[in-house]
Amino acid sequence: MTSVSYLLRVYLQDRPGSLGLLAVSLGSVGADILSLDVVERGDTYAVDDIVVEVPRGSLPDTLITAAENVDGVRVDSIRPYTGVLETHRELELVDQIASAPASERLQVLVDTAPRVMRVSWSTVVTLGGGGVLQLFGSSSAPETRLTEVDWLPIAQAGQLDPDATWVPQSWKDSDTRLAAAPVGSSSKALLLGRSGGPDFRPSEIARLGYLSRIVTTILAIPKSR
Known part of the structure; x- marks a missing residue:
């Protein structure tokens, strides 16, 4: 069965x-x-x-x-739950990002973050060209494009208001809980979405902040050949 x-x-x-x-x-x-x-x-x-x-x-x-x-x-x-059960997920994420070519590190981050943080999807966003640029997204990231993000720049990891005006209606309809943290700089962020909840716990936000600081350090290191 x-x-x-x-x-x-x-x-x-x-x-x-x-x-x-x-x-x-x-x-x-x-x-x-x-x-x-x-x-x-x-x-x-x-x-x-x-x-x-x-x-x-x-x-x-x-x-x-x-x-x-x-x-x-x-x-x-x-x-x-359809994720892969693994231990030491954070360490594996860090290792995968560090081992990837510099141009692919953020894609590795968004591909792996949903499993590590147990969320539905992840994407990297920044401000540019007079609007919001979604630079990288996991395979499960929503297709809805953001038109504004009033929380950028961002100084540290935090949970975002799921009912804020910038949140697309489709995300609200699926009761998506949101969290974000800076990666590389305060103007670029890893955005996490957890459809149907639950809310992010303070300990999860602390983990997200810890990971974002490590990833920011890795992004600054040139990839040696």
């Missing part, structure tokens, strides 16, 4: 045994946990991204119900 994968973002009380109880509850409805990433951890809670595999035809609502049957667990979002 074929299967499908889902990415659940869950809030759970950070106490001994809570993750084990969640795993047992998900297993009771036929879900196998493939990976778990800690997105954020506070004094009394944790936010985890959990990729689960279930038999094709299983309803996502079944996973939500199973998870929330565990005391202290709340599902923030659930969406189909």
Whole structure:
């Protein structure tokens, strides 16, 4: 029987045994946990991204119900997951960019960023020629062209208002959450889109900022032959 994968973002009380109880509850409805990433951890809670595999035809609502049957667990979002499960994603991204020809480094960045940051798409934008230039985009980047971006130049990574006037209506219709960070200079940015949410957590913005600073450094290094 074929299967499908889902990415659940869950809030759970950070106490001994809570993750084990969640795993047992998900297993009771036929879900196998493939990976778990800690997105954020506070004094009394944790936010985890959990990729689960279930038999094709299983309803996502079944996973939500199973998870929330565990005391202290709340599902923030659930969406189909088609990414490749890999560890050390950030390190691999940095290595791929550094190894690429200088002219291709930003394309490598946008191609790989969706998997690393677990977003739907990514693109590099800048201001020029009296408007917005979308320099590079991932294969899943929307075709809608931007006509303005009132947040450029940008000094540091941050989440953007998904209801701002510059956001295309089609992005709003798909409930796309947005984040951006400078790459190379404050006038050029990596723009991330996460269709259907959830919001970017502070820890994710911190990771994005960390990556953007490393990428900016790499972009300044000539590619040796």
